[in-house]
Amino acid sequence: MTDRLITHLRHLDIAVPDYARQVEFYTNLWGLTPIAADSGITFLAAEGSPEQYVVRLREAEEKRLDLIAFGAADQESVDALAHRLGTAGVRLVSEPGKLRTPGGGYGFRFFDVDGRTVEVSCDVAVRQHRRVEEKEAIPVKLSHVVINSPDPERTRAFYERHLAFALSDTLFHPKLGEAMYFMRCNPQHHSLAVARGPHVSLHHASFEMRGIDEYMRGTGRLLRAGVKKVWGPGRHLAGNNTFSYFLDPHGNTVEYTTELELLDEDTWHPHLYDFTQPEVSDQWGTANPMDEFVAAESFNDPDRGVFVAPPV
Known part of the structure; x- marks a missing residue:
């Protein structure tokens, strides 16, 4: 654009x-x-x-x-x-x-x-970074952030109008309507997504791993450490990326992922995916089923920072 x-x-x-x-x-x-x-x-x-x-x-x-x-x-x-x-x-x-x-x-x-x-x-100075090695189960980068909004249509419209984000795909429920908008600011399928939630809050932050093996090794490390797993491991249809969701010590949902889809923006047409279909949530069928209890884990607490700028 x-x-x-x-x-x-x-x-x-x-x-x-x-x-x-x-x-x-x-x-x-x-x-x-x-x-x-x-x-x-x-x-x-x-x-x-x-x-x-x-x-x-x-x-x-x-x-x-x-x-x-x-x-x-x-x-x-x-x-x-x-x-x-x-x-x-x-x-x-x-x-x-x-x-x-x-x-x-x-x-x-x-x-x-x-x-x-x-x-x-x-103009932020580039950090001296390195290639993450084979079997090294640490994040390569921050992949995307998903936010909760009680009026996701309004939030989506804000990012489209003012920041020129583009819609990649939408998740919907046959009875509840549209539930999540995947939005991009470059060819990556989404850098931001907006979910329908009961209040303004962080839904989850996602971190990209080197590959499938590193993603699974990282998932296993957290499971062995007793970190609460919310959902996964599996592979979404929208974005075609893998997922393992956990809760950090303060109840924020964080995700390990890999292989998030890169789009040809000139030819891409957004899909409308019914997430009651099991293959939409998880193409592999390996994750625990998505239900209202899994969904509620990522509602998070109401954000206390709404219209209050951080001190630093």
């Missing part, structure tokens, strides 16, 4: 009360690498990713989603997007300027239609 200024997903920032336990989980169990830390804040990188960090953890009295960050090509794109949003009445949290987070860069923040803080940046 000629008016698409967003290039990719950068990182997810969350705040939690039990900060030490959360850092322990994401480093020693999930497989991310601490690259910087200060009092009550830790930046975690994925070894295979050029992004400075893919998760930021912050200590706070209440659990919340601090922000979702996306990349842009250059300062001109950042400025153009800030101007476009401001002119359209979107509430800016900060004006474009220099970033003080690891890697520096240039960016700004705004509230989306549900009150989430979103950051867009460019």
Whole structure:
């Protein structure tokens, strides 16, 4: 799309009360690498990713989603997007300027239609990353983020109108209607998805593994450690990616995945998938069945950060 200024997903920032336990989980169990830390804040990188960090953890009295960050090509794109949003009445949290987070860069923040803080940046220094080796069961990168909204049609429309995200596929239920919109900002099937939920919250964050073997080894490591598995292992139809969902210590759903589909955007036509069909949820048939109890695990707690910008 000629008016698409967003290039990719950068990182997810969350705040939690039990900060030490959360850092322990994401480093020693999930497989991310601490690259910087200060009092009550830790930046975690994925070894295979050029992004400075893919998760930021912050200590706070209440659990919340601090922000979702996306990349842009250059300062001109950042400025153009800030101007476009401001002119359209979107509430800016900060004006474009220099970033003080690891890697520096240039960016700004705004509230989306549900009150989430979103950051867009460019010129962030590329982190020295490496090839993840065979049998090394750690995340290569942050794959995608899924958010809950009580009005997902409105949320989808916001990202389409203001950020030029495109719809890749939709999940629906014959009696309940459309339930999830998979949205892309590049040829990857989705970098963002919007799910129908009872309140604004994080649905899940997904991390890409090197391949099927590494994905299964990572899944097994968490199972042996007694981490609560929500759903999987299996392979979705929409996106054709593998999935194993777990709960972090504060009840956020996190996913190991691999092989997420890359689309030819010029020829792709969105599908409407009935997720009551077993093969839609899991082509392999190896995961525990999707039901209302599995779905409810990813509703998460109501986000305390709605229309409240994070302090850092």
